[in-house]
Amino acid sequence: MQTKKYSLLLLKKQERDTVKKQCKMCGKVTIFTDTTIRRHNANGKNIYQFAIYKCPKNHSWNKKLDIYKSFTNHVDPQTLVPSEFKAIEDGEKLSLSAGIESYEISITGAEGNFRLDRTLADHIEGWSRTEIAQKIKSGTILLNNCLTKPSQKLAVHDRISITIKK
Numbered sequence: 001m002q003t004k005k006y007s008l009l010l011l012k013k014q015e016r017d018t019v020k021k022q023c024k025m026c027g028k029v030t031i032f033t034d035t036t037i038r039r040h041n042a043n044g045k046n047i048y049q050f051a052i053y054k055c056p057k058n059h060s061w062n063k064k065l066d067i068y069k070s071f072t073n074h075v076d077p078q079t080l081v082p083s084e085f086k087a088i089e090d091g092e093k094l095s096l097s098a099g100i101e102s103y104e105i106s107i108t109g110a111e112g113n114f115r116l117d118r119t120l121a122d123h124i125e126g127w128s129r130t131e132i133a134q135k136i137k138s139g140t141i142l143l144n145n146c147l148t149k150p151s152q153k154l155a156v157h158d159r160i161s162i163t164i165k166k
């Protein structure tokens, strides 16, 4: 049986950071807002982390956050992230693909109040909260291998399993 594994970090919605600076595309000083999307670029021995900011006209600016050295000359930045679980980025939605029979989502952090049904509706493409609530009640969606209720609050180390009917 093919299972796809994901990790999900649940953080409280915060005021997004803004920076006032010149936008080269707009040709004027404007407000750039943090999209909270992060990118990593490898450049020789260094790995750079960037925050992507956007101006109101959607032009991007990459703010350099951190530089960290890779362990050897030949480290692939991909190997720094546990490869088994793919992180679901903030604002990203998981699209369920054909041929995958089950999904496992590991909660790597839950800062705040996150209901199981609402969280899944926020992170799975094409599933409404009502559909998700039914799947939780029917046991298609399990929490830590147990039946639970749609309003169940999520905590760190929780594991959500989703079985896809053929």
Ligand SMILES: [Zn+2]
Pocket: 023, 024, 025, 026, 027, 030, 055, 056, 057, 058, 059
């Ligand atoms: Zn601009």
